[in-house]
Amino acid sequence: MASRRLRAFKRWMKSKGLEWSDALEFVDTPEEGVEVRALCQLKEGDVVAKMPKEACLTTKTSGARKIIEEAGLDGHLGLAFAIMYERSLDGDSPFAGYLQLLPHQECVPIVWTLDEVNELLCGTELHQTVQEDKALIYDDWKENILPLLDLAPLKLNPKFFGVEQYFAAKSLISSRSFEIDDYHGFGMVPLADLFNHKTGAEDVHFTAMSSNDESDTDVDGCNDDEGIVKEETLAQNSSIDMTVLNNGNCNVSDSDSSSVSDGDTSMLEMIMIKDVSSGTEVFNTYGLLGNAALLHRYGFTEQDNSYDIVNIDMELVLQWCTSVFSDRHSRARVSLWRKLGYSACGSQNSEYFEISFDGEPQIELLVLLHIMLLPDNAYHKLDLSVAGNCDESSGTTFLNGNIFPSKAFNMSKKSLLPKKVCDVLSSLADMRESLYGLKSIEDDIEALGRCSLVRERKLYHSLMLRINERKILQRLRNYASQPFKNKITNHSSPRKKLKRTTKKTS
């Protein structure tokens, strides 16, 4: 039987014109929250839910719209204010039936204490990012929300607009907001936000019909900055039937006549993208994300996530170089590497190199190490050839019979993986590993074995993140120890990475 809060939510959905298939069951568990299951077989193309945009909580639909516009609160800041405002109205909010189903906050690292962040995320791809996020979110609140509390005519109750409430609202936006359209921007979409995530194996897609271009924007998951956004052309002039047949069979949208909607721009839809059998959970996808990004935005990780990566900061590479050569040598070699047209990921003052799930380093890192290790005479020859004799038309420079293309293609294995370079890769793996502190990966694995996912959620997911990152570093060492078994691929693949905002300091 549905929980009381789910029953209240369903009543609210009906009153707001949301429609959903009777083939969907919403299951509420105290430990894991709500999940969506199929009560009977669902077919690819079935529209299983429709949500009017007006029923979504956005800066345009909130009672706080005027305050938000007058205060110039844009984007997520405005949406966070809208959530806090509607929460402050309690039962009087038109969104009360929806809000009562939401957790107070999602357990994403921005709502962990700074001590927890420093202890649990130390050395991981998330550590510095979350430290910075927390500071920025606090500043946003202080600059933009706090002054509104002093404006008497607004009569805002400080209890609902404090910094803790702001962080809670931000965690909900991070974990369950969708991009609706140009008018509404990002918003909270009731019902669509009940589907859990499965990487690369989703069953259902969220689809927003854009009111501007009349094409459907299909957004895989919430908070799309790194989600996949695809364009799909849906069939026109179809209708939706969301009734249950009296014989007990579930009827979703009748796929004979209508598996897609009629292009109504006021509605959002959830459409099945594959068949799902009765009794199984129906998953959405929030994007092809590694564990750092999943934990950052959604507060969970996956065990074998092939989208995981580890980054090696340029700073770490320079640290290694200056431990062997002079500062001058390091600077000159990096400068030549840049002159040859290479760059790392990130921006100039926060550069890093990716190590893929398989332990394969970015080719730009291999070229840089190669240049750092060149004997002085070879370096000078190459530097001169870049200055004067570089074959501009082909973008290549010749060195001792090796070719350094300006772009990372066609690298020969032998030219990039001599033993010297492999040894440096191993050293870099060790240096990167030391950022995790004194505990070994075996200690972490043991700790994960003892850890309860339900009672120690933060510890569980941070251990999962650390262990998987450390396994990648192990694979990097394997890669470095067997250079001629490795194939070098160009890493400009569309893999998703966690966006780094600034440089790591640790």
Ligand SMILES: C[S@@+](CC[C@H](N)C(=O)[O-])C[C@H]1O[C@@H](n2cnc3c(N)ncnc32)[C@H](O)[C@@H]1O
């Ligand atoms: C959009 S909500 C999904 C519905 C959510 N389960 C609820 O109770 O309302 C996103 C949140 O659900 C949880 N979640 C989604 N997919 C998950 C997964 N594969 N493993 C663990 N938690 C997941 C996370 O807490 C995430 O922040």
